[in-house]
Amino acid sequence: MSGVRVGNRIIGAESPVTVGWENIGKVEGGPIKQFFFTYFQPAVLFGLILFWYYAPNEWALASIGIAIGLGFKVFLLGLEWVNPRYRSWQLTWKEFATDVFYVGMGYTLIRMMNAYIGDDVMIEAIRGAFDWDKFSWFTGLPLLLQAILISMMFDFGQYWMHRGMHNWYPLWLTHAPHHYITQLNINKGAVGNPVELFLIGLGIGGFFDFLPRAALLAGAIGMAVGTYQHINVRFNTPRWWRFIFNTTEHHSVHHSRDYEATRSNYSGTWIIWDRIFGTCVDGEAELLGMEGGRRMDIAETMVFPFREGYKTFREWLRRRSQAPEAHAPQAEPAE
Amino acid sequence: MNINLPYIDRIWRASGEVRIDEPLTPEEAFKRLDPLFQTPGTSYAVEGDTLHYSKHNPAAQDKLATFTSGALRVEQASDGTSRLLFHVRSTALLLCFLAPLLFLGFAQLMVTINGWEKASPEAIESVEKKDKDKDTPKAKRELHPIDKFLGAPEPDDPAKKKDRKKDEVKEKFPPTRAYVLAGLFFLIYLVGRVLEPWLLKRTFRAALVGTLEESAINVVQQEPATGTRPEAC
Numbered sequence: 001m002s003g004v005r006v007g008n009r010i011i012g013a014e015s016p017v018t019v020g021w022e023n024i025g026k027v028e029g030g031p032i033k034q035f036f037f038t039y040f041q042p043a044v045l046f047g048l049i050l051f052w053y054y055a056p057n058e059w060a061l062a063s064i065g066i067a068i069g070l071g072f073k074v075f076l077l078g079l080e081w082v083n084p085r086y087r088s089w090q091l092t093w094k095e096f097a098t099d100v101f102y103v104g105m106g107y108t109l110i111r112m113m114n115a116y117i118g119d120d121v122m123i124e125a126i127r128g129a130f131d132w133d134k135f136s137w138f139t140g141l142p143l144l145l146q147a148i149l150i151s152m153m154f155d156f157g158q159y160w161m162h163r164g165m166h167n168w169y170p171l172w173l174t175h176a177p178h179h180y181i182t183q184l185n186i187n188k189g190a191v192g193n194p195v196e197l198f199l200i201g202l203g204i205g206g207f208f209d210f211l212p213r214a215a216l217l218a219g220a221i222g223m224a225v226g227t228y229q230h231i232n233v234r235f236n237t238p239r240w241w242r243f244i245f246n247t248t249e250h251h252s253v254h255h256s257r258d259y260e261a262t263r264s265n266y267s268g269t270w271i272i273w274d275r276i277f278g279t280c281v282d283g284e285a286e287l288l289g290m291e292g293g294r295r296m297d298i299a300e301t302m303v304f305p306f307r308e309g310y311k312t313f314r315e316w317l318r319r320r321s322q323a324p325e326a327h328a329p330q331a332e333p334a335e
Numbered sequence: 336m337n338i339n340l341p342y343i344d345r346i347w348r349a350s351g352e353v354r355i356d357e358p359l360t361p362e363e364a365f366k367r368l369d370p371l372f373q374t375p376g377t378s379y380a381v382e383g384d385t386l387h388y389s390k391h392n393p394a395a396q397d398k399l400a401t402f403t404s405g406a407l408r409v410e411q412a413s414d415g416t417s418r419l420l421f422h423v424r425s426t427a428l429l430l431c432f433l434a435p436l437l438f439l440g441f442a443q444l445m446v447t448i449n450g451w452e453k454a455s456p457e458a459i460e461s462v463e464k465k466d467k468d469k470d471t472p473k474a475k476r477e478l479h480p481i482d483k484f485l486g487a488p489e490p491d492d493p494a495k496k497k498d499r500k501k502d503e504v505k506e507k508f509p510p511t512r513a514y515v516l517a518g519l520f521f522l523i524y525l526v527g528r529v530l531e532p533w534l535l536k537r538t539f540r541a542a543l544v545g546t547l548e549e550s551a552i553n554v555v556q557q558e559p560a561t562g563t564r565p566e567a568c
Contacts (some may be wrong), residue, residue: 094527097431212490
């Protein structure tokens, strides 16, 4: 496998990755199916924006946002059956049960962790130290602009946290279990070690004062775009969408078995951050995971960062204790 | 998980038989079933008319991913038919059955933490502070002229907001979600307990009559037959 040059990098040398939009599969079927899977994503995005923009105040509640999010996920599960991207990613009972376990951990254990050591606490502490009211001008901006800025700021934080996870070993240890997923399904975003899920959830949006409606609009944009990162549905995603937003295609490249490909497409919602920082690869991959597609079970996912961290530390100690013998000074070769 | 607990072990065990309208010897039958065991992490052994297998952490698309160990026996009947008897075990089903307990445990932990939070002096102080804050009038937020023109609803006036009851302290961790998840896992278990043995039976039948798709057995582990040579974007 020779791979394809993208900028300074060779993508797909270790495992197949399709690079370039012109090489990506299209929705197959009759005109109604083609129409539906071409316009579904933009229709949902604009529909949600209109809903949250005009919803009466008594409807503009986070609880309604959560209910819409759950309903949307159930609907997308149905779409995975109707029009799967790959048969090899088909959701099975065991995969579904495993995914729901991780989703459940997010709603319970990680929520409790966040309340005591998460961004809520940090933001509260930092807010107390500075006069953040200086940012109150933000609430005077048009609602949609506020929403887009909130969404982009949050995603900017996620981009760098995610990129950090791929470049700094201690953070990578927490993120690695998520890269053992071998297929993309609607709940796969929740699969991973709780420490990673806690870290990736840290945001900076809380520093700013914004109108609740703007926050709901930002949440709707995140939901109507970010949800498609992990999904087994073939869409004919519009060209403008895939230029601005993250897609299943982008994220499948990120999860590919090709090492160089995994070091791309770090953003959650706005792929434009990857384009700006030079890490975007437009394409898709079917073969996902690590170690040739070995599936990591729940027990290993829970202990992986600690076990591997301990192993590495022990190895480091061993090398350090042997260092004087192993690294005896050697004569420099003559020029 | 070789514990023999009558009735209780039905939680994670499944048994059944598949009838085939041709006289298959055990060797022939196991040969047809062989692709199901040629997957990573699988070990198996044949003793006479019985095959024992065990799978360690099988791939997501492995046809026997749910039932990770078991025994299969082939019997030939005098009427020219044969049948495959299977007794299989599933760690996934057992864990799914136990998962509601974990989430009920989380719910109980939330209830306990909520109790501590309510009783702690900081919480009482915080409620008093919030009540004090409530009394200080807050300025009504104004929409941007563009939003006014487009007809977005005006933000609520904080002064007109209904006073919150003084004794009402919001729970820090509402345990409802944990209870819902416990119920959801029980439902997932019930579905799995019915669906998975049925799918297993269908897989065995397909393998024995020769209609099991090769691509469905080990599709994730295999490289695509034809590699694409895409152009750079």
